Amino acid sequence: TAVGAGYRLTLAIIGLYTVATLALLTVAARPGPVIPGFSAFFAAGVFVTETATAFLLFVRFRDDRTWSLLVLACGYLFSGAMAMPYLLAFPGALLRDASVIGSSQTIAWIFLAWIFGFAVLTFVAAVLEARVLPPIATRDVSRLIGTGVLCVLATVVAIVAIAVGAADWLPQQVGPTGWTAWDTVISFVNMALLVASLLVILVVIRGRNEIFLWVALALTAMLFGNVLSTYGGGRFTIGWSFSRLNWVFSGCALFLYFMGQFVRQQRLLGKTRDALEQRVGERTADLTNM
Numbered sequence: 001t002a003v004g005a006g007y008r009l010t011l012a013i014i015g016l017y018t019v020a021t022l023a024l025l026t027v028a029a030r031p032g033p034v035i036p037g038f039s040a041f042f043a044a045g046v047f048v049t050e051t052a053t054a055f056l057l058f059v060r061f062r063d064d065r066t067w068s069l070l071v072l073a074c075g076y077l078f079s080g081a082m083a084m085p086y087l088l089a090f091p092g093a094l095l096r097d098a099s100v101i102g103s104s105q106t107i108a109w110i111f112l113a114w115i116f117g118f119a120v121l122t123f124v125a126a127v128l129e130a131r132v133l134p135p136i137a138t139r140d141v142s143r144l145i146g147t148g149v150l151c152v153l154a155t156v157v158a159i160v161a162i163a164v165g166a167a168d169w170l171p172q173q174v175g176p177t178g179w180t181a182w183d184t185v186i187s188f189v190n191m192a193l194l195v196a197s198l199l200v201i202l203v204v205i206r207g208r209n210e211i212f213l214w215v216a217l218a219l220t221a222m223l224f225g226n227v228l229s230t231y232g233g234g235r236f237t238i239g240w241s242f243s244r245l246n247w248v249f250s251g252c253a254l255f256l257y258f259m260g261q262f263v264r265q266q267r268l269l270g271k272t273r274d275a276l277e278q279r280v281g282e283r284t285a286d287l288t289n290m
Helices: 002-025 038-064 067-089 106-131 138-165 181-205 210-232 238-289
Strands: none
Touching: 002 210, 002 238, 038 067, 038 138, 038 238, 067 106, 067 138, 067 210, 106 138, 106 181, 106 210, 181 210, 210 238
């Protein structure tokens, strides 16, 4: 079946990603090139793709009215929104050798909170999808979307306020030689959450919902990106750079799914229109010959 084929293709892509990541681990700790504008490209790419994906998920939620899609849309909105404070806090992204907001520890806390929040929300969405809950009442859809958006934005503001105002009081995430033990521990917690989401999708949900198969690809890219970054041990290593590229791909995954759905619907509409025009033409010809 098409669902079974999609599930097998997802597993195959994850397998290829695993092999590629294992190969990159051999060079992940090597210093990489410091490319001007790389962090700005990364943040802007994630902001555009994941904010657009959140909008499309909210639109889909209006039709399906499932709790899993609502939480998933909030997860993508959270990730897209967090890209902006990351851009402002990363040293050298907008100002030469300086950040717009925060101290040297702010960016690390923003980045780790960014991954943690997205990982938690996608895990909750996967669990809700696995439980197959009854649909939400139509009258509650708009209210839940508004509440979800406000909660996400309030959470982002709170995270940024803490990361900027209390960064020097929190445990250090970046030391003179690279990531600290605190950073490594939190990174492993984030990776564990991503693995848990993948297991729920691949073992429990499987091919029941193709949206979550694409989410599995997005989570795989983010998971392996975190593995490479953690193993790289510091900024501007090869692992660090590939981690950011993986996240841009992760942000594109579900967006590409929706673009594919749009193309498919346009093709079906075109075939329906052509068939209707043909029938009208045949009907007109029959009436003329009468």
